[in-house]
Amino acid sequence: MKNRFYRPLSLACISPGYFPDIALFIKNNGNFILYKNHDRKFTEADRQRLEWTSTQFLYVRSGDMDVVTEYLEHNLDSLLVRSDIDSGSKGTILYQTAANYVTDIFDEPDKTADIIRCRSLMRHLMKYVSGHEDALKALQAITSQNHYIFTHSVQVAALMMLVHDRLFALTHDEMIDVGVGSLLHDFGLVFLSGDLLDKPDALSAIEYHKVKQHTQKGYEHLHSAGTLGEVSLTIVRHHHEKYDGSGYPSGLKGDQIPRSAQLAALCDTFCAMTTDRPKHNAIPQTEALKIMGEEVGSSFNPELFKRFEAVVSGKTA
Numbered sequence: 001m002k003n004r005f006y007r008p009l010s011l012a013c014i015s016p017g018y019f020p021d022i023a024l025f026i027k028n029n030g031n032f033i034l035y036k037n038h039d040r041k042f043t044e045a046d047r048q049r050l051e052w053t054s055t056q057f058l059y060v061r062s063g064d065m066d067v068v069t070e071y072l073e074h075n076l077d078s079l080l081v082r083s084d085i086d087s088g089s090k091g092t093i094l095y096q097t098a099a100n101y102v103t104d105i106f107d108e109p110d111k112t113a114d115i116i117r118c119r120s121l122m123r124h125l126m127k128y129v130s131g132h133e134d135a136l137k138a139l140q141a142i143t144s145q146n147h148y149i150f151t152h153s154v155q156v157a158a159l160m161m162l163v164h165d166r167l168f169a170l171t172h173d174e175m176i177d178v179g180v181g182s183l184l185h186d187f188g189l190v191f192l193s194g195d196l197l198d199k200p201d202a203l204s205a206i207e208y209h210k211v212k213q214h215t216q217k218g219y220e221h222l223h224s225a226g227t228l229g230e231v232s233l234t235i236v237r238h239h240h241e242k243y244d245g246s247g248y249p250s251g252l253k254g255d256q257i258p259r260s261a262q263l264a265a266l267c268d269t270f271c272a273m274t275t276d277r278p279k280h281n282a283i284p285q286t287e288a289l290k291i292m293g294e295e296v297g298s299s300f301n302p303e304l305f306k307r308f309e310a311v312v313s314g315k316t317a
């Protein structure tokens, strides 16, 4: 049988007692052999046995990936703080949870090259995040606060990296900085109460004022935590600035707004409009670009919007 029918799953993500009842396979000399059927629970003895034989990955049928993704989503925040899981495995867990959301930001199935590129950039980013305690803690706080913010953050990070990859010649380190900043751009929302996040459409003036503080609060917290690069911090702080100076927190205008933050505003808006959110249905990408186009000159830099639009609609790939 061919490899595309099976997906690897790090042993670290398979928790005895919690893992869903699906069949697991091991790979031996290129063949996939049934390890346990769906009607048998994965036990602590299984885990130990596989560890003794230095098995790092098991495989699931690709048709079972929806169940696996749901399991990872529900357990992500607890998996990320477990001290018995090494950083490499945490990176794999993060990547596996995030990979599906990357695909969701493309509504045209023929954009395979972009999807593959995004996944590869995401794999590097998640590996980096899992090895850096500050970034991992911040991401863990996001996942335990609200799962939509995690999904949204992953999508903005993937799109930001793709846009930078297509438009600018960034080094690997610069790309990671862009990715980390984008992944944590809404980190400040963790300081808000859950109630507020669940009712995005009906905010009073006071509540809106609180939500707006997520940029500055996120920046201050991550800045004092210490290890984030300048570009990452800029994205967190300035992703709600507007080209005409009417944004927040600083009211920066035009090219006073750093390029990375201007692009973050574009990717943030685009991802929010084109994915299902609480109380908002996703709209098609062409429609989102049309609506965003009407904001050129007020919210967005005309030249950058043109280049962003070309990337997401596949004209520069």
Ligand SMILES: [Fe+2]
Residues within 6 Å of the ligand: 185, 186, 214, 239, 240
């Ligand atoms: Fe935001």
Ligand SMILES: [Fe+2]
Residues within 6 Å of the ligand: 152, 156, 185, 186, 268
């Ligand atoms: Fe956002």
